[in-house]
Amino acid sequence: MQQFFQALTTGLADGSIYASLALALVLIYKATEVINFAQGEMAMFTTYIAYALYTHPHFGHTLSYWPMFFVTLAIAFAFGVGLQRVVIRPLEQASVLTVVMATIALLVILQGLAAWIWSPELKFFPSPFPTSTWVIGGVHISKQDVGTFGVTIACVVVLWLFFRFTKLGLAMRAGAVNRAAARLMGVRTSWLLALGWGFAAVLGAVSGMMSAPTQFLSPTMMDAVLIFAFAGAVLGGLESPIGAVAGGLGLGVLLSMLSTYVHVITPELRLPVALLLLLVVLLVRPAGLFGRVVVRRV
Amino acid sequence: MPPLLELNDVSARYGPVAALHGVSVTVDDGEIVALLGANGAGKTTTLRAVSGMVRRTGDVVFAGRRLRGGPEATARAGIAHVPEGRGIFAELTVWENLRMGAYMRRGRPDLGTVLDYFPWLDARRNQQAGTLSGGEQQMLALARAFVQRPRLLMLDEPSLGLAPLVTRELFRVVADLNEKEGLAVLVVEQNAAIALRAARRAYVLETGNVAVSGTADALKANDSIRSAYLGY
Numbered sequence: 001m002q003q004f005f006q007a008l009t010t011g012l013a014d015g016s017i018y019a020s021l022a023l024a025l026v027l028i029y030k031a032t033e034v035i036n037f038a039q040g041e042m043a044m045f046t047t048y049i050a051y052a053l054y055t056h057p058h059f060g061h062t063l064s065y066w067p068m069f070f071v072t073l074a075i076a077f078a079f080g081v082g083l084q085r086v087v088i089r090p091l092e093q094a095s096v097l098t099v100v101m102a103t104i105a106l107l108v109i110l111q112g113l114a115a116w117i118w119s120p121e122l123k124f125f126p127s128p129f130p131t132s133t134w135v136i137g138g139v140h141i142s143k144q145d146v147g148t149f150g151v152t153i154a155c156v157v158v159l160w161l162f163f164r165f166t167k168l169g170l171a172m173r174a175g176a177v178n179r180a181a182a183r184l185m186g187v188r189t190s191w192l193l194a195l196g197w198g199f200a201a202v203l204g205a206v207s208g209m210m211s212a213p214t215q216f217l218s219p220t221m222m223d224a225v226l227i228f229a230f231a232g233a234v235l236g237g238l239e240s241p242i243g244a245v246a247g248g249l250g251l252g253v254l255l256s257m258l259s260t261y262v263h264v265i266t267p268e269l270r271l272p273v274a275l276l277l278l279l280v281v282l283l284v285r286p287a288g289l290f291g292r293v294v295v296r297r298v
Numbered sequence: 299m300p301p302l303l304e305l306n307d308v309s310a311r312y313g314p315v316a317a318l319h320g321v322s323v324t325v326d327d328g329e330i331v332a333l334l335g336a337n338g339a340g341k342t343t344t345l346r347a348v349s350g351m352v353r354r355t356g357d358v359v360f361a362g363r364r365l366r367g368g369p370e371a372t373a374r375a376g377i378a379h380v381p382e383g384r385g386i387f388a389e390l391t392v393w394e395n396l397r398m399g400a401y402m403r404r405g406r407p408d409l410g411t412v413l414d415y416f417p418w419l420d421a422r423r424n425q426q427a428g429t430l431s432g433g434e435q436q437m438l439a440l441a442r443a444f445v446q447r448p449r450l451l452m453l454d455e456p457s458l459g460l461a462p463l464v465t466r467e468l469f470r471v472v473a474d475l476n477e478k479e480g481l482a483v484l485v486v487e488q489n490a491a492i493a494l495r496a497a498r499r500a501y502v503l504e505t506g507n508v509a510v511s512g513t514a515d516a517l518k519a520n521d522s523i524r525s526a527y528l529g530y
Contacts, residue, residue, distance in 0.1 A: 167401065174387045174398050181385030184349065185446065186373035186402040 005139040007260040008253060013145035014228075015252020016152035021207040021222075021229035022236070022244040023156060024200035029238050031176045031196045034088075034099045038106035040226030042083070043204030044219060045110045046076040047212050048118050050205070051125055065128045069209060073202050080201025084194040092190075114219040127213035148210045155206045156245055159199060163241075172196060224271055228252075231278040237288025246290060251277070300362065302327045302482050303348070303377075303450055308356035309506075310347045317343040319506040320356065323484075325450065330476050330483040332493040332514070334528060335503035341486040342382055344503070345452045348372065348484075349379045361449060374402060378448035382455055384439040388428030392419055395427050395438055399445030409445065415471060416441045433464035440468065444475060451475070453485040457492060465489070469496045490528035494518050502527045 021039060028036045036042075050072040053063050063071060087106060091099050129147035133140040163169035175182040175189040182189050211225055232251045236243025251274060258265045258273060265273060281288065301324035310318040318340045325331045333341045347354040350368045358365045360375055372379070378399075387395050393409075396419070400407030413420050419441060422430070427438060436456055443451055453472070457465040473496055475481045487493035494500060494514045502510040502523070510523055517523055 167397070170390075170394055170397060171401055174390060174394070177387045177389045178385060180351070180369070181381065181387065182398070183369040184373055184379050184381065184385060185398050185442075186370050187398075188370050 002139050003260060005141065007256045009141050009145040009149075011253035011256030012249060013142075013148040013252070014256060015232075015249035016149045016156075017207045017211045017225060017248075018228040018232045018252055019245040019248025020152045020156060020203045020210075021225060022233035022248040023159070023241055024203040024207075025229060025233045026238060026241050026244040027196050027200045027203070029233075030241070031172070031193055032088075032099070033096050034103065035230075036103045036200065037100065037226075038083075038103040038110060039200065039204055040222035040229070041107045041110035041114075042076075042080065042201050043208035043225075044222040045114055046072055046079060046201065046205040047125065047208035047217060047221075048114050049075055050209055051118070051123060051212075051217055054126065065126060069128070072205055072209065076201040076205035077198040080198040080204075081194045083201070084197035088197070089190065089194070111219050118219075120219050123217040125209070125212035125217040144213075152206055152210055155203060159203070160241075168192075168195075227271060228255075228274055231274045234278050234288055235281050237290040240288065240290040243288055243290025247288070299327070300359075301325060302329075302361060303484065304357070304359040305344070305348065306357040306359070308344070308347050308354055308358060310343050310352045310354045312343075312352065317352075317506055318347060318354075321503070321506070321508055323501055323508070325482055325484050327449070328476070328480045328482055329499065330472070330485065330497045332490075332497035332500040333484065333486045333503060334488075334490045334493060334500055335509075336529075337488070338505075339503040340506040341503055342454055343506075345379060345381075345454050345484070345486055348377065348452065351381075373446065376447075376449040377452060378443035378446040378450070379452045380439045380443050380454060380456065382458075384435050386427045386430075386435050386439055388426070390427055391424050392427050392430070392438060393423035395442050396423075396445050399442035402446065407445065412441050412445050415444065415474065433460050433468070436460060436464075436468060437471070440471065444479075444481075448481070450482045450484065453483065455486055455488060457487060457489045465492060472496060494528075 021043065024039050025036060028034060050068055053068045053071055055062065083106070087102055088099060091102055127144060129144045131144060133142050163173060171182060171187045172192050172195065175187055175192050179189050207225065208222060212221065215221055228251060229248060232248030233244045235251060236247030255270050255274065259267065259270065303325040305321055305323040307320045307322055308318060309316065309320050321340065321344055323344065333344060335341050343352060346352040348358055348365070349372045350365070360377060363375065365372055365375060387398060396409055396412060397407060416437060419438065427435065430438060456468055460468065469492055472483060476483055485493060485497065494517060497514045499513050500511065500517055501508050504527070510517070510527060
């Protein structure tokens, strides 16, 4: 029992990190059919910014954790919007493949830039949560895991509320479905795409700041996380935001269970297992577990 | 009184292919005007040129102002364009589609008036728009355009793929909106007979030029025009 719940909470915590990055991928994919390969590096870069805000005195003082957290989210948002305006928007008329290549270029540039500015050596990144545990019915539950899960899922829920209940959120969904028609309703879709990049960057920043404490800060820290997130997104169906979240969480729990109970699966095998799963899903259900073929009548 | 919409010598091209060669069309306030002609005559392109969906030369003046900019700007100026293929948001619900029509308006949209004209929408509000029948989708597109509160409605081939009875119902609602709300309408149609019944005036396009124009009654009465251009 003890072992099971520990594996479950750790899995949910890891999974929530994959889920938020997977959601970021889906946000951009749904709007533009582009897989943003730079998503992980954007997350890494903003986490370095968080690190700088936290450790280096700016204007004479450093920020404590939560102010730093929210300032970082704001910077990440501006960063995402800026990237879309400067790098992606000029490619509006280009093919999807061209834009994907641009995101790969962005990946390399951001990774190199981070190593150049902050040096490639591992850095310690703080966690806002204590390392102690709660004991509930004899089961130890890590506060760190619960906190990570809570913060990440809270961000996802806020975003969901935005898309579900605001006019701007509705317009973003409409623009993703039929951009030309949205423009005919007076929607400035070009700006909404930038807004989508902003949200994706914020989700990335959350996943970066939540995963950095357990694995140290380095320019390549998000490489594996991005692949897990991608596997989670495909698992849920790239078209489905709920699927991406469920896929990310499910993948986290599954990997955690596997490494707890199946001793053959060492940490080195986590990534291959995730990719194997991705392959199997693509073979059996190409639209993903939550993906559905939209019904259209003519 | 100057016309509500005035196209002055408007040309447009898709890449190297010219689609319109200097078309001049006017629509008065509160008037229904039909754009007729065969496939490829430039009817759809004319609407797209007004909306800024295709690059154009020549003036488009709406309500005394020169239109410039893309479809967003045209919509904000007060023109609702129901494009070819209806432009429904298939994955959104019927109600969300209607709320999108009210995107440009401040505050909570009042969707009560639209239900006066399209009462059946109320029972379908939570249905995914893509699952509506073709006729219902066309009606939804019309309803959504009406929610935009435009001064001019542009309809692109509303009868395409619809049963005759559904087409008749659609044009009845268009006539209703025109009469009761004073909505001006510019409608593109291949089905000349039904369009001329609804319209006061019509233009017949041929290979990107206006070949004939006049009142609907005059066009209907002229047998040679009917057989040469309208095919009925």
